Amino acid sequence: MLFGGLFMSALALYLLLHAVKSLRQLRESAGWASAPGRITKAEFKEPVAGSKGWHSFMPEYDFEVDGRAYSGQRVALYTISDRAVVKDLRERYPVGAEVTVYYDPKNPAEAALINTPRPDGKQYSEIILGSLALALGLGLVVFSFIEG
Numbered sequence: 467m468l469f470g471g472l473f474m475s476a477l478a479l480y481l482l483l484h485a486v487k488s489l490r491q492l493r494e495s496a497g498w499a500s501a502p503g504r505i506t507k508a509e510f511k512e513p514v515a516g517s518k519g520w521h522s523f524m525p526e527y528d529f530e531v532d533g534r535a536y537s538g539q540r541v542a543l544y545t546i547s548d549r550a551v552v553k554d555l556r557e558r559y560p561v562g563a564e565v566t567v568y569y570d571p572k573n574p575a576e577a578a579l580i581n582t583p584r585p586d587g588k589q590y591s592e593i594i595l596g597s598l599a600l601a602l603g604l605g606l607v608v609f610s611f612i613e614g
Contacts, residue, residue, distance in 0.1 A: 467613070471606030478603050482596030489593065492543040495568055495581035503529030503567035510556045520547035523555040529567040531574040538567060542580035545592060
């Protein structure tokens, strides 16, 4: 149980730090510059039949900043797994589509197609889930010492 608690705590801490970084980046992205781009690849994945896995949309796009070519793969600065949202993204960003790419002027390689908060208003959901998982993992560690 100790190993499981430590593993869960480490994984939860990693996910929590990633969620905090993404939220900070989302806030900063409101001031990012934009450039025209083009979708070069658009991959849609559905979970295996009968499972409750995630739906995902993984585009690739090219854009230029100050004459230098860049490519990106990020749709948004938050996780998107809802089937309806992923389906909408697939329809909105087909291969060959002209798009607006938002990029960090200090580091144009950091780019996304969407630089606005989640439309469902759940911008803190990943932080909440990471915090709960961390608390559970630490609880398992504490419980293993009490039992041990």
